[in-house]
Amino acid sequence: QSALTQPPSASGSPGQSVTISCTGSSSDVGDYNYVSWYQHHPGKAPKLMIYEVSERPSGVPDRFSGSKSGNTASLTVSGLQAEDEGDYYCSSYAGSNNLIFGGGTKLTVL
Amino acid sequence: EVQLLESGGGLVQPGGSLRLSCAASGFTFSSYAMSWVRQAPGKGLEWVSVISGSGASTKYADSVKGRFTISRDNSKNTVYVQMNSLRVEDTAVYYCAKDHGSPKWKYAFDIWGQGTMVTVSS
Numbered sequence: 001q002s003a004l005t006q007p008p009s010a011s012g013s014p015g016q017s018v019t020i021s022c023t024g025s026s027s028d029v030g031d032y033n034y035v036s037w038y039q040h041h042p043g044k045a046p047k048l049m050i051y052e053v054s055e056r057p058s059g060v061p062d063r064f065s066g067s068k069s070g071n072t073a074s075l076t077v078s079g080l081q082a083e084d085e086g087d088y089y090c091s092s093y094a095g096s097n098n099l100i101f102g103g104g105t106k107l108t109v110l
Numbered sequence: 111e112v113q114l115l116e117s118g119g120g121l122v123q124p125g126g127s128l129r130l131s132c133a134a135s136g137f138t139f140s141s142y143a144m145s146w147v148r149q150a151p152g153k154g155l156e157w158v159s160v161i162s163g164s165g166a167s168t169k170y171a172d173s174v175k176g177r178f179t180i181s182r183d184n185s186k187n188t189v190y191v192q193m194n195s196l197r198v199e200d201t202a203v204y205y206c207a208k209d210h211g212s213p214k215w216k217y218a219f220d221i222w223g224q225g226t227m228v229t230v231s232s
Contacts, residue, residue, distance in 0.1 A: 003154065034216065034217040034218070036217065036218040036219075038155070038219075040155070044224070045205065045222035045223060045224055045225070046147075046155065046205070046207075046219070046222050047222075048210065048218055048219060048220045051210055051216055051218035051220075052216060052218070057210070057220055089154060089155050091155075091157070091217070091218075092217075093217040096169070097160055097167070097169035098157075098169065098171070099145070099157040099160070099217055100157065101147075101154055101155040101156060101157060102154065103154045104154040104155070
């Protein structure tokens with residue numbers, strides 16, 4: 001299984017919206033609604049931001065939203081804040097209890 | 111407080127072995143699948159292995175299949191990964207992580223440990 005494809009970087013100014021894509025295949029993102037998104041700051045534990053494509057765990061601001069179309073999932077961060085900076089990873093179930101991650105996207109708040 | 115605490119990392123020579131442990135607290139451990147996820151220096155996250163709540167079901171990434179063994183002791187609220195025939199490319203921070211769902215897995219990790227570093231080098 002190849003890693004999911006994410007842009008290496010994304011950026012936006014405070015208050016703006018930014019969308020990060022995550023492209024897989026018909027064997028993973030396109031076939032299952034088990035897409036998750038994580039925020040990761042170096043040296044810290046990753047944090048679950050979105051699961052099952054568009055569900056938010058309790059405590060995650062509603063500025064974070066997820067969606068999927070075909071083989072591509074997306075994470076949108078609205079009303080960007082400085083604290084949203086970090087690395088974002090998508091993951092998808094790929095069948096037979098396998099899971100694959102994307103390569104990660106570094107989000108910069110300008 | 112819900113918490114995962116990994117231990118057992120360190121420096122090991124290629125071909126060597128290491129066992130990582132992850133102690134859980136603050137939730138009904140036996141009800142949740144647990145995974146190991148790693149991050150090599152400068153690289154992204156890579157899922158390594160998963161074990162069901164009962165321990166009856168396990169799965170491995172192709173990159174570690176046949177070399178790593180995941181297990182759990184629900185009486186000690188601890189999950190392990192035994193890593194044999196270690197390679198330089200296994201060098202990474204290893205995280206244990208709890209699945210968000212029970213009894214149905216959600217393949218999403220809502221609790222992560224802080225990670226333990228494994229360095230494979232001669």
